[in-house]
Amino acid sequence: PHAPILFSFPNTDAIVGGLASFILKAQKESLDKKGRFTIALSGGSLPKMLSGLIGNPAVKWDKWHVYYADERVVPLDHPDSNHLACTNVLLSKVPIPASHIHTIDTDLLNDIEELCDAYEKELIREFAQKDAARFPVFDLILLGMGPDGHTVSLFPGHELLAEDDRWVAYIEDSPKPPAKRITFTFPVINHAARVAFVAHGEEKQDVLSEVLDNPETGLPAARVRPAHPGQLYWFVDDAAAAKVKYP
Ligand code: 6PG
Numbered sequence: 001p002h003a004p005i006l007f008s009f010p011n012t013d014a015i016v017g018g019l020a021s022f023i024l025k026a027q028k029e030s031l032d033k034k035g036r037f038t039i040a041l042s043g044g045s046l047p048k049m050l051s052g053l054i055g056n057p058a059v060k061w062d063k064w065h066v067y068y069a070d071e072r073v074v075p076l077d078h079p080d081s082n083h084l085a086c087t088n089v090l091l092s093k094v095p096i097p098a099s100h101i102h103t104i105d106t107d108l109l110n111d112i113e114e115l116c117d118a119y120e121k122e123l124i125r126e127f128a129q130k131d132a133a134r135f136p137v138f139d140l141i142l143l144g145m146g147p148d149g150h151t152v153s154l155f156p157g158h159e160l161l162a163e164d165d166r167w168v169a170y171i172e173d174s175p176k177p178p179a180k181r182i183t184f185t186f187p188v189i190n191h192a193a194r195v196a197f198v199a200h201g202e203e204k205q206d207v208l209s210e211v212l213d214n215p216e217t218g219l220p221a222a223r224v225r226p227a228h229p230g231q232l233y234w235f236v237d238d239a240a241a242a243k244v245k246y247p
Pocket of ligand 1: 042043044045046070071082143144145146147150151152153176
């Protein structure tokens with residue numbers, strides 16, 4: 001794979017601006033090629049970092065198709081819902097068609113296996129019919145990273161790190177609450193055209209240095225290495241990058 005590209009900004013406002021320009025460029029390349037833009041979002045602090053897109057006339061919201069790389073198995077109006085977080089800070093403020101936002105099926109909240117299968121089918125509807133691909137190729141997947149090196153709901157030492165078949169998997173023992181979540185697997189993340197991590201703050205210093213400078217230790221975030229021609233980007237602030245030697 002290509003080496004990751006690291007962008008470090010003085011503060012989170014600057015990340016917001018840099019990330020918005022980057023997403024616009026990815027959108028343009030995708031629309032020029034196929035007239036639609038498929039993007040997957042995460043939870044944590046990521047949703048707030050997308051506010052630079054609001055009110056920007058260059059964003060072609062009607063061409064966006066939004067998925068969740070990671071979602072908590074809770075109702076869509078529950079405070080833990082990643083969809084709720086993304087809606088509150090972004091999706092409710094922009095003219096994106098509701099049918100283009102792919103949420104979990106909350107009729108299935110009591111059967112996590114069914115809910116997970118249904119979300120995988122939702123991806124298959126978008127991606128598999130067109131090119132019968134073994135794995136979907138998202139135009140952009142946006143990720144966060146925890147201080148322990150987890151990303152989406154792929155946690156250090158967890159058996160899901162080895163999942164090489166499913167597109168979407170479920171977890172009932174997440175060390176970060178809530179316990180029940182569904183998550184994209186590494187094959188899906190690593191088939192994307194672009195993957196961008198967004199991480200900020202001093203609490204990410206040690207883990208960011210480990211992931212970029214010593215990827216062989218195999219923390220979940222270090223296993224994100226999109227296959228050629230995919231490209232990995234890091235959008236961080238100087239506080240998070242303080243201990244990084246890379247590139
Ligand atoms: C989630 C996220 C998770 C998150 C990291 C980093 O829904 O929990 O997808 O993987 O991105 O925990 O979270 P912060 O950005 O809040 O540190």
